[in-house]
Amino acid sequence: MYEYCDLKWGSITALGFLLLLIGIAALLFPRSAIGLIVIFTAVVILVLAGILIAEGLFMEGGGISKWVIGGIGAAGVLISLFAFLYPEWVIFTAGVLIGVFLIIFGCVMMFAAATIIFDFFVRSIVAFSSFLAIVLGVYFIFVPKSSLEIFTLAVGTFLILFGIVRIIYGVRLRSWQKTCPSSYLERR
Numbered sequence: 001m002y003e004y005c006d007l008k009w010g011s012i013t014a015l016g017f018l019l020l021l022i023g024i025a026a027l028l029f030p031r032s033a034i035g036l037i038v039i040f041t042a043v044v045i046l047v048l049a050g051i052l053i054a055e056g057l058f059m060e061g062g063g064i065s066k067w068v069i070g071g072i073g074a075a076g077v078l079i080s081l082f083a084f085l086y087p088e089w090v091i092f093t094a095g096v097l098i099g100v101f102l103i104i105f106g107c108v109m110m111f112a113a114a115t116i117i118f119d120f121f122v123r124s125i126v127a128f129s130s131f132l133a134i135v136l137g138v139y140f141i142f143v144p145k146s147s148l149e150i151f152t153l154a155v156g157t158f159l160i161l162f163g164i165v166r167i168i169y170g171v172r173l174r175s176w177q178k179t180c181p182s183s184y185l186e187r188r
Helices: 009-028 030-058 066-085 087-115 120-142 144-177 182-187
Strands: none
Touching: 009 030, 009 144, 030 066, 030 087, 030 144, 066 087, 087 120, 087 144, 120 144
16 A cells, blocks of 8 residues: 555666666767667677686586587677677667567567457557558668667667656655655554
């Protein structure tokens, strides 16, 4: 009944401000945001590859050969180094993969609109949005570099909206917590 009394309004509001700032930065500097995404991707691949190599070196027992695990880790190191040296490769690959995902998602949702959904209005909205996803996916495949910029702008817009919602929620939560009964607060 008084679950909102347990939430930390300060951290919720601070996260909202952080998301808002990241979203604004992504909208104002989409190329820099894409560069950060590429670097982050390469670092993540490198860390995961290092973990696989370490597991391969110290692995005992049966199952998958430690050389296979180590080999996958070594391939990951090569991919991450390639991503550091040729960042446009990561941008191209990400654009194509997002495009393929949008086409598959659009086709699945189009199938759902045709077979599962019975309400005409909902079916129309799902079919239209599915068609839009397919068209956007085809665009992402044929123009992967600019598609990642569009994706970054969309994510930046989402982060701005989500950050504003979190800030408003944190401020409202603070005022709600002033109404928490003292008997509830003492039990914590």
